[in-house]
Amino acid sequence: MTEPSTPETQQPTGGVTHADIERAAAVLRTGGLVALPTETVYGLGADARNMDAVQRIFAAKGRPANHPLIVHIASAEALTAWCAEVPAAAWLLAAAFWPGPMTMILRRDARVLDVVTGGQDTVGLRVPAHPVALQLLHVFGDGIAAPSANRFGHVSPTTAAHVRAELGSDVDMILDGGACTIGIESTIVDLTAARPRILRPGGVSRAQIEAVLGLEPAANTSDRVDAPRVSGTLASHYAPHTPVRWLDSAQLNEVIVSLASHDRVGVLTLGDAVMKASVTGDGAVVHWRALPTDPGAYAQQLYAQLRDIDALKLDLILLEVPPDTPPWEAVRDRLRRAAGLG
Numbered sequence: 625m626t627e628p629s630t631p632e633t634q635q636p637t638g639g640v641t642h643a644d645i646e647r648a649a650a651v652l653r654t655g656g657l658v659a660l661p662t663e664t665v666y667g668l669g670a671d672a673r674n675m676d677a678v679q680r681i682f683a684a685k686g687r688p689a690n691h692p693l694i695v696h697i698a699s700a701e702a703l704t705a706w707c708a709e710v711p712a713a714a715w716l717l718a719a720a721f722w723p724g725p726m727t728m729i730l731r732r733d734a735r736v737l738d739v740v741t742g743g744q745d746t747v748g749l750r751v752p753a754h755p756v757a758l759q760l761l762h763v764f765g766d767g768i769a770a771p772s773a774n775r776f777g778h779v780s781p782t783t784a785a786h787v788r789a790e791l792g793s794d795v796d797m798i799l800d801g802g803a804c805t806i807g808i809e810s811t812i813v814d815l816t817a818a819r820p821r822i823l824r825p826g827g828v829s830r831a832q833i834e835a836v837l838g839l840e841p842a843a844n845t846s847d848r849v850d851a852p853r854v855s856g857t858l859a860s861h862y863a864p865h866t867p868v869r870w871l872d873s874a875q876l877n878e879v880i881v882s883l884a885s886h887d888r889v890g891v892l893t894l895g896d897a898v899m900k901a902s903v904t905g906d907g908a909v910v911h912w913r914a915l916p917t918d919p920g921a922y923a924q925q926l927y928a929q930l931r932d933i934d935a936l937k938l939d940l941i942l943l944e945v946p947p948d949t950p951p952w953e954a955v956r957d958r959l960r961r962a963a964g965l966g
């Protein structure tokens with residue numbers, strides 16, 4: 625491990641002190657689990673070089689052992705410690721988007737644990753942009769394996785309170801860095817073939833990647849025989865417990881006017897949809913939640929809103945889906961999965 629070179633100018637946010645960071649690093653060094661804020665979602669972190677510690681992540685999440693984890697690193701220089709080969713495209717993307725919401729899949733270095741990669745010959749790597757995560761990485765001095773800090777298949781947490789409610793005593797320490805600013809998981813780009821492939825859309829868009837590489841990323845075909853396993857691509861992923869229905873504005877209006885008196889539904893609208901006025905109010909209980917019409921602001925609030933509405937234990941969540949345009953790609957991907965459509 626290298627000596628930590630904590631940037632003094634970068635102060636932790638959300639009330640996390642340097643002493644908290646030191647304590648979290650100590651927890652990691654003794655094989656413990658630390659929930660840490662990132663700009664995307666909260667992660668459930670362990671020392672990526674410690675097999676027992678990484679296995680504890682799988683136990684806490686109830687996640688199948690063959691689902692690989694992302695290794696979080698302090699900077700792009702650490703790529704050479706984790707990868708057998710770093711293609712030119714990886715350096716370009718790192719320079720453009722790290723720290724930030726982008727994970728790269730690369731050929732792994734021989735020392736990377738099988739428990740991290742799910743036995744694959746590739747590893748997922750990311751430099752997160754949240755100051756608390758970055759400080760922890762610098763002080764800890766090596767990679768932190770961290771999936772989203774939720775139970776397997778459930779909605780990712782975007783606040784420390786979400787982590788506490790979901791994982792509680794299964795995690796040794798929670799660093800509260802406030803609400804995540806991006807709110808949905810990172811873009812995953814597979815760089816192991818000649819043409820980059822986006823395995824999961826996220827905060828960095830397809831167009832941004834294309835602009836940097838001068839090469840259009842391939843579409844993800846999850847049925848590809850040699851496709852790496854990506855647990856986030858299961859149809860049931862990112863799902864609340866309440867059933868979710870995927871509807872366009874017109875369909876939403878029809879469903880609402882035909883609600884029966886005993887129905888208890890939640891509605892996530894895109895902005896203040898005019899349809900809201902047409903509720904017949906036949907005694908049906910309708911909980912409205914208006915989400916922003918800006919894709920970034922929508923993403924930031926989405927998981928918190930889903931958890932909130934899920935907690936009401938309604939019969940159904942009706943979802944007014946955003947337009948099928950590039951800025952909404954990542955959000956629509958998560959909404960499709962929440963609705964079980966994959």
Ligand code: TXA
Nearest residue numbers: 664667692693746747748771772809810852854855856
């Ligand atoms: O924004 C994020 O990426 C968050 C924060 C905490 O960094 N992490 C996250 O981790 O979403 P997780 O484990 O919930 O999702 C990571 C996805 C999984 O679907 C996993 O299968 C995939 O990345 N993945 C990891 N390593 C991989 C590999 N070597 N090949 C293919 N997919 C991989």
Ligand code: MG
Nearest residue numbers: 771772780856
């Ligand atoms: Mg996850």
